[in-house]
Amino acid sequence: MSTGLDNRAAGTRAVAWIRRVQIASVVTWSLLAAVVIVNALVQPTFFTLYSITSTFATFVPLVFAAVAQAIVVIGGGLDLSIGTIVALSSVVALKVMNGSDALIGLGFLAALATGALCGLVNGILVAVVRLQPLIVTFATASVFGGVTLVVLPSPGGAVPPAMSQGFRLAFAGVPVPVWCVLAAAAIWLALSRTRFLRHVYAVGGDALAAFASLVPVVRIRALSYVVAGALAGLAAMGVLGNTGSGDPFIGADIALDSIAAVVLGGIALRGGRGGAIGAIAGAIILALVTNVLFFLNVPTTFRELASGLVIIAALALSVLTTRKAVVR
Amino acid sequence: MSLLTMTGVSKRYGGVRALDGASFELEAGEVHGLLGPNGSGKSTLNKVLAGTVNPDAATIVLDGRPVEIRGPRDAAARGIAAVYQQLSLVDSMTVGQNLVLGVEPSRAGFVSNRASAAEIDAVLERMRRGLGPGVTAGTEVSGLSPGQQQLVEIAKAVLRKPRILILDEATASLHRDQVNLVFEIVRELTAAGTCVVFTSHRLEEVRTICDRATILRTGRTVATVTVAETTESELVRVMVGDVAQPERRTATPSTDEVVLRVRNLSAPGVHGIDLDVHRGEILGLGGLQGQGQSELLLALFGATATPSGEIDVNGRRVTNSSVVRATGNGFALVPGDRGSQGLFMQRSIQENLSIVSLRRRLLAALGISMRKERTVAEDAVQRLRIKIGGLDDPVTTLSGGNAQKIVIAKWLLNEPAVVLLDDPTKGVDISAKAEIYSIIRELSSAGVAVILNSSDDVELAELCDRVVVLYEGRVRTHLVGDEITSENLVSAALLIGEGDQGTVEEQPAAADGGAR
Numbered sequence: 001m002s003t004g005l006d007n008r009a010a011g012t013r014a015v016a017w018i019r020r021v022q023i024a025s026v027v028t029w030s031l032l033a034a035v036v037i038v039n040a041l042v043q044p045t046f047f048t049l050y051s052i053t054s055t056f057a058t059f060v061p062l063v064f065a066a067v068a069q070a071i072v073v074i075g076g077g078l079d080l081s082i083g084t085i086v087a088l089s090s091v092v093a094l095k096v097m098n099g100s101d102a103l104i105g106l107g108f109l110a111a112l113a114t115g116a117l118c119g120l121v122n123g124i125l126v127a128v129v130r131l132q133p134l135i136v137t138f139a140t141a142s143v144f145g146g147v148t149l150v151v152l153p154s155p156g157g158a159v160p161p162a163m164s165q166g167f168r169l170a171f172a173g174v175p176v177p178v179w180c181v182l183a184a185a186a187i188w189l190a191l192s193r194t195r196f197l198r199h200v201y202a203v204g205g206d207a208l209a210a211f212a213s214l215v216p217v218v219r220i221r222a223l224s225y226v227v228a229g230a231l232a233g234l235a236a237m238g239v240l241g242n243t244g245s246g247d248p249f250i251g252a253d254i255a256l257d258s259i260a261a262v263v264l265g266g267i268a269l270r271g272g273r274g275g276a277i278g279a280i281a282g283a284i285i286l287a288l289v290t291n292v293l294f295f296l297n298v299p300t301t302f303r304e305l306a307s308g309l310v311i312i313a314a315l316a317l318s319v320l321t322t323r324k325a326v327v328r
Numbered sequence: 329m330s331l332l333t334m335t336g337v338s339k340r341y342g343g344v345r346a347l348d349g350a351s352f353e354l355e356a357g358e359v360h361g362l363l364g365p366n367g368s369g370k371s372t373l374n375k376v377l378a379g380t381v382n383p384d385a386a387t388i389v390l391d392g393r394p395v396e397i398r399g400p401r402d403a404a405a406r407g408i409a410a411v412y413q414q415l416s417l418v419d420s421m422t423v424g425q426n427l428v429l430g431v432e433p434s435r436a437g438f439v440s441n442r443a444s445a446a447e448i449d450a451v452l453e454r455m456r457r458g459l460g461p462g463v464t465a466g467t468e469v470s471g472l473s474p475g476q477q478q479l480v481e482i483a484k485a486v487l488r489k490p491r492i493l494i495l496d497e498a499t500a501s502l503h504r505d506q507v508n509l510v511f512e513i514v515r516e517l518t519a520a521g522t523c524v525v526f527t528s529h530r531l532e533e534v535r536t537i538c539d540r541a542t543i544l545r546t547g548r549t550v551a552t553v554t555v556a557e558t559t560e561s562e563l564v565r566v567m568v569g570d571v572a573q574p575e576r577r578t579a580t581p582s583t584d585e586v587v588l589r590v591r592n593l594s595a596p597g598v599h600g601i602d603l604d605v606h607r608g609e610i611l612g613l614g615g616l617q618g619q620g621q622s623e624l625l626l627a628l629f630g631a632t633a634t635p636s637g638e639i640d641v642n643g644r645r646v647t648n649s650s651v652v653r654a655t656g657n658g659f660a661l662v663p664g665d666r667g668s669q670g671l672f673m674q675r676s677i678q679e680n681l682s683i684v685s686l687r688r689r690l691l692a693a694l695g696i697s698m699r700k701e702r703t704v705a706e707d708a709v710q711r712l713r714i715k716i717g718g719l720d721d722p723v724t725t726l727s728g729g730n731a732q733k734i735v736i737a738k739w740l741l742n743e744p745a746v747v748l749l750d751d752p753t754k755g756v757d758i759s760a761k762a763e764i765y766s767i768i769r770e771l772s773s774a775g776v777a778v779i780l781n782s783s784d785d786v787e788l789a790e791l792c793d794r795v796v797v798l799y800e801g802r803v804r805t806h807l808v809g810d811e812i813t814s815e816n817l818v819s820a821a822l823l824i825g826e827g828d829q830g831t832v833e834e835q836p837a838a839a840d841g842g843a844r
Contacts, residue, residue: 209415214401
């Protein structure tokens, strides 16, 4: 009898697990598979090492930005300034490294610090001053963008050669950009085991209940923006590695793309649910859609329109299916 | 020496004194009940102890040493944990994550699930009888029934190993078996020296589990009794005190003409309600707060999902499937929470008055005549003697009483047949209260059927022709005419001497019987 009970318990546990983890991700992973297949069909060279390296090289910044956005959104917030944080961190790192291979490590630290500092500004305004995240980060996006222009008024400057060349290499048979995406996933998996992220889920799920359970709600909210900022700093290093030079306007699309990636990845915009692995998949889907449209020879004038429509369709699919799962 | 004493606890909310020098004393290892009628301050006192309400004044002595409790964190640090009817679980997280939320064992910032797993499993196993076989640490809380969630909430408090555990209506959503399980756990805790503060609307539970009880009335402590040595009628007498019975409204103009006839109405929070409200009658909804009174009004007004049952207005069957349809059928609801449900606080008084009844005065089904709007609004303001600066001032410029009158006025412009009032005088001062009373009386003399939910027993006694007392979403007692006294209302609310009252001269109850 007890084994029967155990089985039933194990069964319901499995069902609960599937419900919790899978339903959102099934849609995400099917979309990813679909877009990879389509991409392989329209671009016969897709699976060559060269192509994988260059395709992955373009995603890396968005992947890190998506993980950053995921943390903020799970905590019940939103960060529209991720894009300009990436831009500011990249130009600061560029200036710090000054084209010298010896200063790459320092460049990483500068990008992380710049990102975290920007995140701290957002975090204080949202969590301590209690302004609306949408408005705050819309405004700080302009501020960070303005500072970026002061640091580097026009595109230019050179990334240390070791960095831009290293980004195209393969390590243990796997291209470095792929390692970067794996690193983003590893960072998330490590974070998701921390007390901090557990509390981020609690605050995003129900801030009042979290407060009543002695979760330091203000500190957790603020910290979620700081961590997101630091991750945006890593995204900035990806941008530099990929482009090889500095561009103060680079972040324009990243903020909104990262939000789309998060939703595609099955993270509820009202907070508390989902995980950044889905967001990483979402980021890859977005990047591959652009890639597909390019290889389909969609005229440049229509590419923006077409990619917008594809994203809306994908978002609708993933949101509608998850909604049914949540409401039951 | 007692474990904890609280003296001189006072708390005001605006013009209302929730606590007025209340005091309280706890011994280690006892279960201590808090009793009192609506508005006596039980919940506020609990919340002061748990740190979620900051008192205006209070002296708290724990272990013979004076302490200050400034927030939930302070309370937790001193070993005080609280469980309320309103839950503090995060829906989107699992049972296990919720149980240790805020106190996760961790090493270098990383949560150590293994360290807490044994404890979590043990407490879930202890609760197994109430939770059912399917609930494990990995189950998401949103998938649990309200009763299961309540048990998880209690488990969460127990897991924190408190010295003082507050259970404030924590058994309200539990079945009898689950309550018995909680009582077993409470006895285990008290045997180990924990003190439990227990509040419940079910007097039977208080009598079963409590050693002593402190009785509150209008924010003051009136007595501390040993439960086993006190009879129920003694308890009621202490709770009610010597209140001067208010002057009742004169000669009920109630007729035989039934305006609102409700049969077998069920909705979330209410079950199988039968009501008859006559032309010009004021029907009161009594009982302890949260026994389904507001839910009944919302269901009648079409504001809750899928109510079932029959509603007739003036002999015509109506389906109030939405608020708009209910309004069209001649219903009006004056909600208890003016700020969020009754008014557009930032907009002008004029707009607030017009909004509900606009379509009655549309020109060619489209246009609004501003002149007509103003005349109608000015009439309403005069009729209800609302003190305003000008019609264009925002509602935020008004006092609570006058704002409430605006809510009533906007519905009157729609000429309703049935007016539902949900605790309309909560938080308004005495003079505005008197004016709202006279408006309610005017309504009834104009032939409107009025249903009044009030948490104030004196108000029910003063205004109502008839009162139905609700308990856990069902009508338990009818009180008619002179039977409506504070004492009877409190007894009925606590189910004391059930069946002794409400059987006399009860025309509507006879009608109920005929319908079944």
